Amino acid sequence: MSLFFIVIRQLAEFQAMASSKKVITREEWEKRLSNVKVRKEDMNKLVMNFLVTEGYVEAAEKFRLESGTEPDIDLATITDRMAVKKAVQSGNVEDAIEKVNDLNPEILDTNPQLFFHLQQQRLIELIRNGKVEEALEFAQEELAPRGEENQGFLEELERTVALLAFEDVTNCPVGDLLDISQRLKTASEVNAAILTSQSHEKDPKLPSLLKMLIWAQNQLDEKATYPRINDLSTAALEDPAV
Amino acid sequence: MSEATSQSQPPAKDLIGSYFLDLWCHTSKTLAVKPETKYASEFEEEEEESPTELDTVNSSGGFSVVGPDKLSLLYPSVNLHGHDVGVAQANRAAPMKRLLYYFEIHVKNAGSKGQIAIGFTTSAFRLRRQPGWEANSYGYHGDDGMLYRGHGKGDTFGPTYTTGDTVGGGINYATQEFFFTKNGVVVGSVYKDVKGPVIPTVAVHSQNEEVTVNFGKDPFVFDLKAYEAEQRAKQQIKIDNITIPQDASYGIVRSYLQHYGYEETLKLFDIAGQSTVPPISLVPEYGFSEEDSMYALNQRRTLRQLIKSGKIDETFSTLRKWYPQTVEDDTSTICFLLHCQKFIELVRDGKLEEAIMYGRSEFEKFKKLSGFDDLVKDCAALLAYEQPSKSSVGYLLQESQRELVADAVNAMVLSTNPKLKDASLCMHSCLERLIRQVTACFLEKRSLNGDQGEAFQLSRILKSGKKG
Numbered sequence: 078m079s080l081f082f083i084v085i086r087q088l089a090e091f092q093a094m095a096s097s098k099k100v101i102t103r104e105e106w107e108k109r110l111s112n113v114k115v116r117k118e119d120m121n122k123l124v125m126n127f128l129v130t131e132g133y134v135e136a137a138e139k140f141r142l143e144s145g146t147e148p149d150i151d152l153a154t155i156t157d158r159m160a161v162k163k164a165v166q167s168g169n170v171e172d173a174i175e176k177v178n179d180l181n182p183e184i185l186d187t188n189p190q191l192f193f194h195l196q197q198q199r200l201i202e203l204i205r206n207g208k209v210e211e212a213l214e215f216a217q218e219e220l221a222p223r224g225e226e227n228q229g230f231l232e233e234l235e236r237t238v239a240l241l242a243f244e245d246v247t248n249c250p251v252g253d254l255l256d257i258s259q260r261l262k263t264a265s266e267v268n269a270a271i272l273t274s275q276s277h278e279k280d281p282k283l284p285s286l287l288k289m290l291i292w293a294q295n296q297l298d299e300k301a302t303y304p305r306i307n308d309l310s311t312a313a314l315e316d317p318a319v
Numbered sequence: 320m321s322e323a324t325s326q327s328q329p330p331a332k333d334l335i336g337s338y339f340l341d342l343w344c345h346t347s348k349t350l351a352v353k354p355e356t357k358y359a360s361e362f363e364e365e366e367e368e369s370p371t372e373l374d375t376v377n378s379s380g381g382f383s384v385v386g387p388d389k390l391s392l393l394y395p396s397v398n399l400h401g402h403d404v405g406v407a408q409a410n411r412a413a414p415m416k417r418l419l420y421y422f423e424i425h426v427k428n429a430g431s432k433g434q435i436a437i438g439f440t441t442s443a444f445r446l447r448r449q450p451g452w453e454a455n456s457y458g459y460h461g462d463d464g465m466l467y468r469g470h471g472k473g474d475t476f477g478p479t480y481t482t483g484d485t486v487g488g489g490i491n492y493a494t495q496e497f498f499f500t501k502n503g504v505v506v507g508s509v510y511k512d513v514k515g516p517v518i519p520t521v522a523v524h525s526q527n528e529e530v531t532v533n534f535g536k537d538p539f540v541f542d543l544k545a546y547e548a549e550q551r552a553k554q555q556i557k558i559d560n561i562t563i564p565q566d567a568s569y570g571i572v573r574s575y576l577q578h579y580g581y582e583e584t585l586k587l588f589d590i591a592g593q594s595t596v597p598p599i600s601l602v603p604e605y606g607f608s609e610e611d612s613m614y615a616l617n618q619r620r621t622l623r624q625l626i627k628s629g630k631i632d633e634t635f636s637t638l639r640k641w642y643p644q645t646v647e648d649d650t651s652t653i654c655f656l657l658h659c660q661k662f663i664e665l666v667r668d669g670k671l672e673e674a675i676m677y678g679r680s681e682f683e684k685f686k687k688l689s690g691f692d693d694l695v696k697d698c699a700a701l702l703a704y705e706q707p708s709k710s711s712v713g714y715l716l717q718e719s720q721r722e723l724v725a726d727a728v729n730a731m732v733l734s735t736n737p738k739l740k741d742a743s744l745c746m747h748s749c750l751e752r753l754i755r756q757v758t759a760c761f762l763e764k765r766s767l768n769g770d771q772g773e774a775f776q777l778s779r780i781l782k783s784g785k786k787g
Contacts (some may be wrong), residue, residue, distance in 0.1 A: 124575055124750075136591055143620070283571065287753065294760055301763060303763070
């Protein structure tokens with residue numbers, strides 16, 4: 078074969094290598110996986126962090142006993158925080174505000190947005206219970222002054238008051254405010270503010286880790302084919318397409 | 320499963336046994352070598368060496384003088400042309416297995432022309448030219464504030480710098496860029512179009528120019544930690560934007576509790592989960608139906624509690640009663656692990672004579688197991704110290720060792736489930752498999768990136784966000 082053809086063939090091979098991705102077989106990948114040693118202690122900490130941040134107090138206490146893992150925040154503070162969260166989730170906003178102030182009066186002082194959202198939720202609950210006059214009074218006395226200070230608040234306030242204008246509240250343009258998801262949103266906000274005030278991260282670390290897995294796999298997909306985990310709840314490896 | 324498949328896979332017992340034995344060997348090697356390491360660095364890779372001073376062996380013959388502390392550079396004479404630059408490289412290449420690398424120079428004297436440069440070069444660099452004037456080199460020059468990256472002509476980059484200024488050069492492996500700073504402020508960055516290791520480089524070129532170099536011995540003028548946090552935050556935003564199924568974490572925690580037999584925690588967790596708003600719905604785990612993961616939950620819990628309290632004799636008798644098949648082979652790995660643990664517990668209680676007698680009667684029969692020598696040596700070493708917990712084999716007395724044995728027993732019991740299809744499901748929880756996968760992906764990504772950048776480190780995630 079002449080040199081010319083040898084060179085052409087070599088170029089074609091280079092071309093193929095450049096555009097194709099590295100292929101890692103199941104066997105090879107499993108070998109690498111088995112080289113990764115994960116400390117049980119670290120996994121326990123991740124789980125404890127989840128229980129504690131999400132507020133599963135009793136489970137966290139029990140986990141401490143059963144696994145010997147120390148929680149990274151004082152479990153007593155969780156009970157208080159969960160009481161606030163539940164109060165908001167059940168629509169008892171006044172009660173929630175009182176509890177937050179008992180826990181730490183600075184939280185609402187330093188969080189005007191949170192405070193506004195709590196007041197807004199109070200208004201929503203008044204409207205939901207048909208207490209129209211009380212709602213209007215509350216809106217004018219408590220919320221309007223806040224609205225004057227902040228354009229965003231004003232818009233929210235107007236949206237909320239608009240609920241009163243409709244007969245069929247559940248089907249009106251601002252009907253989503255009456256949805257339970259609105260309560261949950263506010264409850265989440267309060268939960269996060271309390272955690273932050275206690276110098277604790279407001280999100281558990283486990284979801285972040287799951288996101289990192291997805292991100293890392295997406296990044297690696299650009300350069301290699303390898304067994305992926307596509308279902309987080311099973312962590313089953315799926316073979317690369319041959 | 321066909322006859323052929325089940326024959327080709329070794330019995331579950333062996334797989335499990337060897338897995339945990341291997342894990343113990345790994346711990347022994349990493350911890351026994353560095354007993355004072357806190358858990359964080361235990362499974363991390365070896366530290367790469369960093370540059371510490373200027374290299375005097377290779378520095379260009381005679382044009383510049385490296386100070387006796389090897390951290391300063393002086394150009395004593397008058398330069399004649401562009402091939403008599405006084406260049407000094409660091410004594411090693413910048414480490415690559417991390418997010419950032421950084422070093423600084425301080426201009427003590429800009430001399431007659433201020434022709435100072437800071438940058439990065441390779442080992443092939445001709446040490447008579449300014450960094451950036453040759454291919455595969457980069458230099459930020461003080462006299463014109465330009466960035467040179469391989470040609471004689473530079474690009475407009477930043478301010479000039481002179482006497483009294485502190486200029487830094489860094490590498491960002493995530494973005495594959497070089498970046499430079501002046502007096503604590505980032506000047507700019509440029510794509511790093513060089514493969515392989517690069518060496519921090521300094522150059523001087525006019526009479527009386529003098530610079531000092533800081534490879535980290537002294538604090539930097541630039542707030543590197545803050546910059547690092549900033550870079551991580553940028554990457555984190557991309558990651559945060561990824562969506563995951565709503566109750567994924569909940570499900571993983573639940574299966575973790577089931578897998579390792581944390582029965583009481585699981586009960587309370589389930590109760591709490593039912594009253595969550597909105598209620599949580601779960602899909603059963605693949606390969607393991609709800610029944611399977613709850614298999615022997617109470618028994619596994621009991622066994623774990625026994626081992627964690629150091630009651631090994633009771634563990635043996637309980638296993639013989641409930642799952643005799645796991646301990647019937649007296650020379651199996653699981654028996655070895657349990658006997659060693661009994662030995663350790665005797666030492667912990669100060670019953671040294673009893674421990675010796677126990678060891679003598681029990682250890683012999685496990686001689687054929689791989690890793691046997693090293694592990695028994697570790698156990699026996701406990702006897703040599705007055706304060707064994709502070710010794711290099713002190714790890715044996717920690718909770719983590721009891722945990723290892725408890726997890727091994729847990730896996731053995733799970734393997735007795737007649738409905739079990741895959742032995743590997745006994746050994747690793749879903750969470751562990753996820754962590755392994757993300758670690759392996761990061762490592763492969765890094766390897767394809769010329770081995771540059773960070774690996775995934777669980778300890779870093781656990782430590783992040785801690786204040787005070």
